Amino acid sequence: MAVDLEQREPWMIRVTGRLSEETGRELLAMVGVVAEAGRRAVRVELSGVDGVDSVGTAFLSRAKSVADTLGLDMTLEGARGVTADYISLFQKSLEQARATPPRRVGFFENVGTRVFDAFSEAKCFLNLMVESIYWTFIAPFERRGVRWSAVWDEMHEMGVRAVGIVFVINLLLGFILAVLSAAQLAQFGASIFVADLVTIAFTREMAALMTAIVMSARSGSAIAAELATMTVQEEVDALKSMGFNTTKFLVTPKIIAMVICLPVLTVIAMFAGILAGFLLGVYSLDISPMVWLNQTVGALSINNIIVGLSKSVCYAIVIVVVGCHNGLRTRGGSRGVGLATTRSVVMDIFFIIVVAMIFALVVG
Numbered sequence: 312m313a314v315d316l317e318q319r320e321p322w323m324i325r326v327t328g329r330l331s332e333e334t335g336r337e338l339l340a341m342v343g344v345v346a347e348a349g350r351r352a353v354r355v356e357l358s359g360v361d362g363v364d365s366v367g368t369a370f371l372s373r374a375k376s377v378a379d380t381l382g383l384d385m386t387l388e389g390a391r392g393v394t395a396d397y398i399s400l401f402q403k404s405l406e407q408a409r410a411t412p413p414r415r416v417g418f419f420e421n422v423g424t425r426v427f428d429a430f431s432e433a434k435c436f437l438n439l440m441v442e443s444i445y446w447t448f449i450a451p452f453e454r455r456g457v458r459w460s461a462v463w464d465e466m467h468e469m470g471v472r473a474v475g476i477v478f479v480i481n482l483l484l485g486f487i488l489a490v491l492s493a494a495q496l497a498q499f500g501a502s503i504f505v506a507d508l509v510t511i512a513f514t515r516e517m518a519a520l521m522t523a524i525v526m527s528a529r530s531g532s533a534i535a536a537e538l539a540t541m542t543v544q545e546e547v548d549a550l551k552s553m554g555f556n557t558t559k560f561l562v563t564p565k566i567i568a569m570v571i572c573l574p575v576l577t578v579i580a581m582f583a584g585i586l587a588g589f590l591l592g593v594y595s596l597d598i599s600p601m602v603w604l605n606q607t608v609g610a611l612s613i614n615n616i617i618v619g620l621s622k623s624v625c626y627a628i629v630i631v632v633v634g635c636h637n638g639l640r641t642r643g644g645s646r647g648v649g650l651a652t653t654r655s656v657v658m659d660i661f662f663i664i665v666v667a668m669i670f671a672l673v674v675g
Contacts, residue, residue: 316341322350327359330394335370342374346381353378358389363397371398436636442558443632447566450559461564469530469565470572474579476529477522481580484521485509485587493596502596506603509588510610518580519619520667523626526573527659531634534565535655538638539648547639557639566631573627574620581619622670629662 314337317323324341326334338355345353355374371387378385390398416424451457492508538561541547550557585607592603637655641647 314338314341316344318348321352321354322348323354323356325356325359329362329364330357330360330367330371331362331364332366332370335367335374339370339374339377342378342381342383342385346378346383350383352384352386355385355387356389357387357394357398358391360390360394363394368398432640435640436632439558439562439636439639440632443562443566443628443635446556446559446563447570450563455559457567458560458564462567465564465568466572468533469526469568470575473526473529473572473576477525477576477580478583480525481513481518481521481583482587484517485513485584486591488512488517488584489588489591493591497596502592503598503602503606505596506588506592506606507610510585510607511612511615513581513584514611514619515615516619516622516667518584519577519622519626520663522573522577522580523623523630523663524660526569526576526626527630527663528656530569531630531659532652532656534631534634535638536648536652538635539641539651542639542641543644543647562631562635565635566628569627569631570624573630574623577619577623581616618670618674622667625666625670626663629666630659633658633662 314334315325315327317325322345324338324345326338328334342353355371375385387398446455489505489509493502493505496502496504496508538547541561547557547561550560589600589603589607592598593600634655637651637658641651643650
């Protein structure tokens with residue numbers, strides 16, 4: 312068996328004997344030699360081949376692929392008998408076309424695609440929002456039923472298990488706010504008003520906002536990951552095929568649980584932030600505990616507490632709907648689950664800030 316290179320126009324590689332692994336390697340090397348010589352075409356003469364095996368044919372296919380990559384037009388000639396029949400089995404790979412470069416997408420086409428995708432996602436989001444509001448706040452009064460067992464489970468996961476982290480984070484935030492405000496107010500001899508500032512800030516804004524951000528990272532990501540996993544494993548499709556309404560079955564228990572738990576956690580956060588201000592005022596600013604408590608009680612306002620709790624209800628709906636929206640739209644495997652989870656947290660925080668801004672503009 313041999314592989315010879317005839318360097319007369321047109322250049323030809325002549326293969327004789329059995330087309331095996333050894334012969335195939337020599338053929339592959341010859342293709343490289345022809346390409347390095349600057350040739351644009353080469354013929355492979357197979358009339359002298361009297362036997363062939365799968366490894367040899369695989370090397371022949373590899374040689375064809377390398378020739379295409381190097382811009383070399385490689386043609387096969389003279390195969391006959393069993394050799395021709397065997398090679399025909401691999402004809403598809405031998406005749407594989409060169410990879411065409413991806414089509415260049417223009418600027419306006421790219422912008423248009425993004426706009427249509429945004430409108431499509433917004434439509435899906437609004438549909439889910441409307442269905443969620445119906446099945447959560449209207450359907451129970453029409454005797455359409457609620458999965459209360461699922462609601463209790465969600466309340467334990469979202470509420471009870473989140474008390475510790477919510478309390479600690481708001482306590483630390485209260486210390487930060489009290490220290491920063493005390494440093495400024497002390498210049499005017501008004502350190503006692505740190506109690507007013509901390510109390511108003513936490514009852515009206517900070518407690519609800521920080522608790523919502525913590526819950527978006529903790530529970531919002533978990534919701535997105537759970538539904539994304541169910542989606543990629545086709546469990547959601549299975550529920551639909553069995554006649555279940557996925558919004559009622561999967562989304563409603565989470566919304567009810569979050570709407571109940573987040574205001575309660577917000578109250579705990581208010582207490583933690585005010586407690587931090589109290590500890591700082593008593594042990595660092597040397598203000599009498601009774602004086603500080605009187606100042607705090609004087610700064611408490613039912614209106615501020617109602618505004619803070621109203622925000623927490625809106626934040627709760629946003630966290631769950633955004634998490635469910637991203638989870639139910641997941642495509643792909645494990646990478647899709649990760650992307651949906653990350654996207655959910657980012658969107659949660661964005662919409663929480665938007666809702667806070669709307670409250671600031673409307674309520675003041």
